[in-house]
Amino acid sequence: MSRIGKKPVPVPSGVTASIDGQTVTVKGPKGEKAFVLNDLVLAEMTDDGIKIDPRNDTKPARSMWGMSRTMVLNLITGVTEGFKKDLAITGVGYRAQVQGQNLQLALGFSHDVVYPIPEGIDIKCPKPTEINITGTDKQRVGQVAAEIREFRPPEPYKGKGVRYADEFIVRKEGKKK
Known part of the structure; x- marks a missing residue:
């Protein structure tokens, strides 16, 4: 029941x-x-x-x-009320900015990643290392957040990458001499 x-x-x-x-x-x-x-x-x-x-x-x-x-x-x-997902970017030189209908991400690649913002989703970058995704459809907001995170998921040694704001990254110990 x-x-x-x-x-x-x-x-x-x-x-x-x-x-x-x-x-x-x-x-x-x-x-x-x-x-x-x-x-x-x-x-x-x-x-x-x-x-x-x-x-x-x-x-x-x-x-x-x-x-x-x-x-x-x-x-x-x-x-x-709508739905909201927050992403945080960690890493030297990693940043995000909204340009028109695109989200431009500098994630340590030789080129910037350009993500076209889908219809019905609103993306804001209050700081270069924060991304706020809002919309009326819970599934689409979560899907867009997952697609952006997928470009550079956080790595366990230095924690660099795109992560959810409330996500905890388990850090690993590096090499020993």
Whole structure:
């Protein structure tokens, strides 16, 4: 029995939600998002918010129950507050800057890495060693952060590279004489 799925998703004021068949559409101050639910779950509007229930008591239906509720909650969070990921750059000469619709990264290669900023994602660099990624879609914000980190992941000896701001790098001891 899903403990997450049992709770209805509250719809805050300023947000309108509608259910059309298996499609849940949410409109808020930051835009409009939609999600198509799996056929194994059923969504309905109640006074408490959006309630998700499994259609039957099979294992696949129950496994989709909690996930579907979380996806609907992410829609509402995205159109109200949005999602944010912070990256930190460590290394001598490593820096980032936004130029138009591109993120330009100097990561110790012989050339600068140019990353085109996708539609619906906002990237800011308050300092040359910080990158702030914001957007309304949790999956896309995380994917963009992972793609930028992939250019130069942190290495364990000096800690140089691009890492998540809350990530801890386990450092290794260097060679001994």
